[in-house]
Amino acid sequence: MQFQEMAVNLGLDIHEFNELVTLFLETARNDIHRIKTALENADAGKIAAAAHSIKGSAGNLGFALIAAEAQKLEDHARKSQLTGMMDGIQILTEKLNAVEKKLSDLHPR
Amino acid sequence: MNSDHRFSILVVDDTPVNLKLLDTTLTKEGYRVLTAANGPTARKVAKEEMPDIILLDIRMPEEDGFEVIKALKKNADTASIPVIFLTGVSEIDAKLSGFELGAVDYITKPFHPREVLARVRLHLKLSIATNSMIASQAEKLRQITEAQTSMLTTPRMQPEANFGVYYLALQEAGGDFYDVLSISPDIFGYFLADFSGHDIKTSYLTASVKALLKQNASPVYQPLESIKMMNDVLVEILPEGKYLTACYARLNRKTGQMILINAGHPPMVYVPKNGEAELIKMEGDILGVFKNVYLGHRQMEVFPGDRLFLYTDGLIESLRDRSVWAKKLGDILAGCNEVRRTPIQEAPQQIVRMLQPEGLLAEDDLVVLGFEI
Numbered sequence: 001m002q003f004q005e006m007a008v009n010l011g012l013d014i015h016e017f018n019e020l021v022t023l024f025l026e027t028a029r030n031d032i033h034r035i036k037t038a039l040e041n042a043d044a045g046k047i048a049a050a051a052h053s054i055k056g057s058a059g060n061l062g063f064a065l066i067a068a069e070a071q072k073l074e075d076h077a078r079k080s081q082l083t084g085m086m087d088g089i090q091i092l093t094e095k096l097n098a099v100e101k102k103l104s105d106l107h108p109r
Numbered sequence: 110m111n112s113d114h115r116f117s118i119l120v121v122d123d124t125p126v127n128l129k130l131l132d133t134t135l136t137k138e139g140y141r142v143l144t145a146a147n148g149p150t151a152r153k154v155a156k157e158e159m160p161d162i163i164l165l166d167i168r169m170p171e172e173d174g175f176e177v178i179k180a181l182k183k184n185a186d187t188a189s190i191p192v193i194f195l196t197g198v199s200e201i202d203a204k205l206s207g208f209e210l211g212a213v214d215y216i217t218k219p220f221h222p223r224e225v226l227a228r229v230r231l232h233l234k235l236s237i238a239t240n241s242m243i244a245s246q247a248e249k250l251r252q253i254t255e256a257q258t259s260m261l262t263t264p265r266m267q268p269e270a271n272f273g274v275y276y277l278a279l280q281e282a283g284g285d286f287y288d289v290l291s292i293s294p295d296i297f298g299y300f301l302a303d304f305s306g307h308d309i310k311t312s313y314l315t316a317s318v319k320a321l322l323k324q325n326a327s328p329v330y331q332p333l334e335s336i337k338m339m340n341d342v343l344v345e346i347l348p349e350g351k352y353l354t355a356c357y358a359r360l361n362r363k364t365g366q367m368i369l370i371n372a373g374h375p376p377m378v379y380v381p382k383n384g385e386a387e388l389i390k391m392e393g394d395i396l397g398v399f400k401n402v403y404l405g406h407r408q409m410e411v412f413p414g415d416r417l418f419l420y421t422d423g424l425i426e427s428l429r430d431r432s433v434w435a436k437k438l439g440d441i442l443a444g445c446n447e448v449r450r451t452p453i454q455e456a457p458q459q460i461v462r463m464l465q466p467e468g469l470l471a472e473d474d475l476v477v478l479g480f481e482i
């Protein structure tokens with residue numbers, strides 16, 4: 001996960017890329033929150049929509065593993081398989097944390 | 110007036126990251142980027158800003174991309190803006206529906222910004238080329254003189270098209286016009302038009318329409334595109350107050366697919382080999398008046414022995430009383446049903462004989478054209 005490389009791959013400079021990553025983290029956290037709430041209400045449709053949103057953003061930025069994990073959640077939700085979903089959410093959260101750490105290492109506040 | 114000469118692109122996506130990614134990429138390349146995070150905003154921005162191209166996400170909550178493109182295509186102002194869909198990899202159906210609804214292309218997600226740029230460039234070029242082609246066709250057609258009267262084809266000249274036609278022109282320069290196009294060995298186009306409006310000699314206009322048909326009815330263009338391009342040129346060349354109604358059927362004898370277009374014309378009649386005749390009713394604007402038209406459009410599967418009849422309103426207006434239209438349409442249906450056993454080459458004459466008994470004077474030009482699959 002080299003931000004510089006990922007940025008070049010997208011034809012962006014590192015600042016533009018970092019801005020996108022910041023926005024990504026913000027929206028993905030929000031989506032995770034939506035997934036958790038929807039899970040409490042057993043609302044498979046809302047879970048799928050929020051997971052789909054994470055998948056779309058992650059995929060386009062080049063966070064392939066996060067996209068794959070979100071895809072799994074979306075697939076399960078579309079089949080209304082809501083058990084064991086907390087594990088997936090946990091993995092996703094950890095991966096997002098790793099991205100966040102990377103970002104703050106690059107740009108210490 | 111907008112003094113900004115950059116091309117403008119409307120990007121529609123409910124995912125903020127994708128919206129920003131496309132915004133950043135396209136802005137850097139010198140485009141003016143407009144964004145919308147949902148369908149209703151997209152429609153509003155499209156109408157107010159008239160972007161040169163639209164990138165449209167299909168999957169959005171509430172109003173999805175399909176709804177948006179339908180609305181855009183129905184609105185005369187926004188109908189001609191090229192739309193590129195953004196779609197997931199596996200959504201084959203979505204891609205096909207997208208094309209049917211009038212999208213020019215799709216980009217698979219996750220997309221690569223450079224691919225998006227390449228496609229945007231390509232479609233802007235195509236759009237520029239199409240517009241300049243329309244302008245140059247209009248210029249050429251202006252030069253067509255009245256001396257070049259159009260020649261009407263006959264079933265004997267094109268036996269492979271398997272059609273029959275009845276044609277009656279009351280004045281020297283008839284207001285009705287038909288043509289049969291051999292687009293490829295298996296693909297045929299059947300076209301019928303009725304010029305209306307102020308009484309201006311129409312011979313050079315029918316020559317123009319014939320030339321336009323020839324230029325635009327190619328396998329490269331879908332029938333809807335062909336007729337729309339014709340319309341765009343006609344808007345430029347038709348005298349004030351002159352317009353035409355038309356219908357067009359494109360038949361692929363190999364695949365059995367038939368595409369029908371209706372532009373303000375009376376309904377065509379479809380006679381399945383083993384079924385009752387039916388009217389194909391479609392709403393559509395007339396041609397030659399509005400820059401962007403909404404046309405009736407239908408695709409159907411047909412089988413050997415099925416027939417389609419096109420006719421001009423001389424057949425229903427013989428009594429200048431609109432209240433008899435419904436009855437007249439019923440008579441036409443019955444007529445088309447009745448002539449099943451008559452070879453298609455003679456069927457149109459037969460229908461006219463049934464509907465206009467001898468001795469009754471024709472009051473209008475009249476064309477009936479039928480073909481068999």
